[in-house]
Amino acid sequence: MLSNKVSNIQPSTTLAITATAQKLKDEGIDVIGLGAGQPDFNTPDFIIEGAINAIHNGQTKYTPSGGILSLKEAIVNKTNQDLNLNYNTSNVFVGTGAKHVLYNIFMSILNEGDEVIVPVPYWVSYPEQIKLAGGTPVFVKTDEETNFKLTTSQLEQHINDNTKAIIINTPSNPTGMIYSKEELLALDDLIKQHDLIVISDEIYETxxxxxxxxxxxxxxxxxxxxxxxxxxxxxxxxxxxxxIGYGIGPVDYIKGMTNLASHSTSNPTTPSQYAALTAYTEQPEYIQKMNEIFKKRLDEVYPLVDEITGFKCIKPNGAFYLYPNVKEAMNLCGYNSSSDFAQALLEEAHVAVIPGSAFGSDDNIRLSYATDVESFKTAIERIKHFINSKKS
Known part of the structure; x- marks a missing residue:
């Protein structure tokens, strides 16, 4: 019999949708996937070569649990340069992806009953990881009126003696919204007053x-x-x-995260660490090129989504997602939940999207434009046809 902790975990909706879409594709059905949370092009050749060279040079053995020193140094240099902050390698933990880093953070800071403020919509794994660590996620709903960003009045209403931490995800998955300095400063007074730990998820920063x-x-x-x-x-x-992901934070917590990793995953995969080292020390112009590709796509596809009957969409400022409110479209088509709506789109229109229920906001769906523009346009036409056929 499964443990209570595992039994209470909700499966990742994003991974489940992606797997179902792939299964339909394997059966020969022409499914267009707009659910992916990853860039749709391959890792750059110079990074692949960096990993291959490392393998040929014998870098296939165990490393320190918290990552190799040279990668930590590269992360420190990148962070100090980009953010004008003074960190050193003792502030850095390298983990098996940012998801693993987040898990180790929650395991290292939370005791039973500690509460974590989680703005809604949220990335799907935040609540489950908090619960696994013995904490309680406290959901604070944001919406289109505030561009899906937390306000000081909302934060103040949900802080109590059990509040230990708050998550700030900027740019956001799933909304693509970013916090300005002024908006963060407004939250800072309350965060400081209540001595909260801030988990700043910046995986889409570029x-x-x-x-x-x-x-x-x-x-x-x-x-x-x-x-x-x-x-x-x-x-x-x-x-x-x-x-490969990393966390930068207070030294004592970083030591705790490293100790935890030493008894769970050990070190991140060695060749992958050297690939990441190459990414952070060579050809920085690659990042700008990727940014330009996604910006161009956003400018092309956003108007197409916003004109769909029953869709209302704020243009995002970052990441590679659109997060339209589709409540009117669901009503027109006779669906009561974003999960049912997304399932119907997959099965009947052969378009894979992620229901907003996965992110805590059931009036929305998430569309990823980490795909080629022509496929995205075809998907939009299928969605339009689906809605028109249902409402007539």
Whole structure:
């Protein structure tokens, strides 16, 4: 019989939808997948060569649990340069993807009954990881009126003596929204007043098309000392399968995360660490090229989504997702939930999208434009035809 912890975990909807779409494709059905949370092009050749060279040079053995020193140094250099912050390698933990880093953070900071503020919509794994660590996710619903961003009045209403931490995800998955410095400063007073730990998920930091990335850790020295920055190479360098992420934070917590990893995963895959080292030390122009590709796509596909009957969509500022409100479309088609709507789109229109229920907001769906524009356009035509056929 499964343990209570495992029995209570909700499966990842994003991975489940992707798997179902792939199964239909394997059966010969022409499914267009708009559910992917990863860039649709291969890891750059220079990074692949870096990994191959490392393998040929014998870098296939165990490494320290928290990552090789040279990669930590590269992460420190990148962070200090990009954010103008003063970190050293003792502040860095390298994990098996940013998801693993987040898990180790929650396991290292939470005791039974501790609460974590989770703005809604949220990335699907936040609540489950918090619960696995013995904590309680406290959901604070945001919406289109505030561009899906948390306000100080909302935060104040949900803080109590059990509140231990808050998650800030900018740019956001699933909304693509980014927090400005002024918006973060407004939250900072309350965060500081209640001595909260900030988990700043910045995995999409390089994919910003309007505005600029601001990390909470850059607000002031106090903010830096209470913040975990979570990042990695998966989105910035098309390296999702290499499974390398990192966390930067207070030294004592980083030591705890490293100890935890030493008894669970041991070290991240050795050749992948050297691939990440190559990513952070060579050809930085690659990041700008990827950013330009996604910005161009967004400008092409956003108007197409916004004109679909029953869809209302805010244009995002970052990441590679659109998060339209489809409540009117669901009503027109006779569906009561985004899960049923998404399932029907997959089975009947052969378009894979992620229901907003996976992110805590059932009036929305998530569309990824990490696919070629022509396929995206075809998917939009299928969605239009589906809605028109259902409402007539």
């Amino acid at each position: 994919l910003i098309y309007n505005g600029k990335h601001v990390s909470y850790a850059t607000l002031n020295e106090d903010a830096k000392d209470r913040t975990f920055i979570v990042n990695g190479v998966s989105k910035s360098h098309a390296m999702t399968g290499w499974r």
